Amino acid sequence: MTSVLVVDDSQFMRTVIGNILADNGYEVYSASDGRKAVKEVTEREPDIVTMDVEMPGMDGIEAVAEIMSTKPTPILMISAHTERGADATLEALDRGAVDVLAKPSGEVSPNIASLSERLVEKVRAVGEADVSSIARTRAAQTASLAGRVAETMGTTETASRGYSYVEHPTVVIGASTGGPKILEQLITGLPVGLDAKILVVQHMPASFTDRLAARLDECTNYSVAEAADGMRVCDGEVVVARGDYHLEVVSNVAGRIRMRLTQDERRHGVRPAIDVTMETAANRVRDPLCGVTLTGMGRDGAAGMQAIKEAGGATIAQDEATSPVFGMPKKAIETGCVDQVLPDGAIPDAICSVFAQEAKSHG
The missing domain is CATH 3.40.50.180 (Methylesterase CheB, C-terminal domain)
Structure with a gap:
């Protein structure tokens, strides 16, 4: 079974993303910040990582750089619709992340429902990437x-x-x-x-x-x-x-x-x-x-x-x-x-x- 590590400081987003992936046949792990993500990648060796950008402590950019230098893994950035989020995501792509998916416009928005198809498609594509x-x-x-x-x-x-x-x-x-x-x-x-x-x-x-x-x-x-x-x-x-x-x-x-x-x-x-x-x-x-x-x-x-x-x-x-x-x-x-x-x-x-x-x- 293909495994995915879901990294996000929001418990709500970890749950939403994790449930979508689990319902589509993925084994799901989770981490609440970049430093925990690096540890989980080392210990669990997931096939794919979904990575939030803005997190306390070690953010997504730093985590991508650390993962790609120590345990290269296909990473999908999941970023907010903001200029700051977009700039940070492009920096993460520069550090070795494979692709980006925009978060729904609000955590309690009906747009959450549209996330499922896009997420599964992106995860599948990123999983095929040659890191x-x-x-x-x-x-x-x-x-x-x-x-x-x-x-x-x-x-x-x-x-x-x-x-x-x-x-x-x-x-x-x-x-x-x-x-x-x-x-x-x-x-x-x-x-x-x-x-x-x-x-x-x-x-x-x-x-x-x-x-x-x-x-x-x-x-x-x-x-x-x-x-x-x-x-x-x-x-x-x-x-x-x-x-x-x-x-x-x-x-x-x-x-x-x-x-x-x-x-x-x-x-x-x-x-x-x-x-x-x-x-x-x-x-x-x-x-x-x-x-x-x-x-x-x-x-x-x-x-x-x-x-x-x-x-x-x-x-x-x-x-x-x-x-x-x-x-x-x-x-x-x-x-x-x-x-x-x-x-x-x-x-x-x-x-x-x-x-x-x-x-x-x-x-």
């Missing part, structure tokens, strides 16, 4: 920092060959479970000289995508913002799809892309859906285009990658060894429309090579 790949991504981040300095100066492997980049390149990146850390590594690895427009679709609760955009903006020389309806995206800008809204490409004129937000029906049970952004990009972007599918559970992005390939764009999928969850890349690869399957650290240079090679062939 060793997460550890490798964290280790690669330090190396990426030094590489980013070189790339900013135009000394990537691609740039060193003397290639120039095509004008107005567009990259559409889709990610889900385990994605935020890899997204950070990928975007910081793209040189300023590429001057791409980058559209990011990360499956994440609505209250977290603006903080993800702010975090990415702090660590890259690209300008990063959460998407807004009617926004025009220019070269050198990154747009992160807003949680609970599909992000559609409406037009591509004079190197600018205009975006639209909709709350149309969910696809694959998610909104934003990667397929929506990729398919509309394939239909409307006439500038050079590249689609990238990263870690995640399910098949979102597979149809979008196929559409980009059929429109003449390039396609790249993350490989199994570096994907915390290989579901989405695997489904994309199975379409037969993926040009390259690469470890996460090799994807930035591959994107540069796609556009550099095109520039050279037309030069």
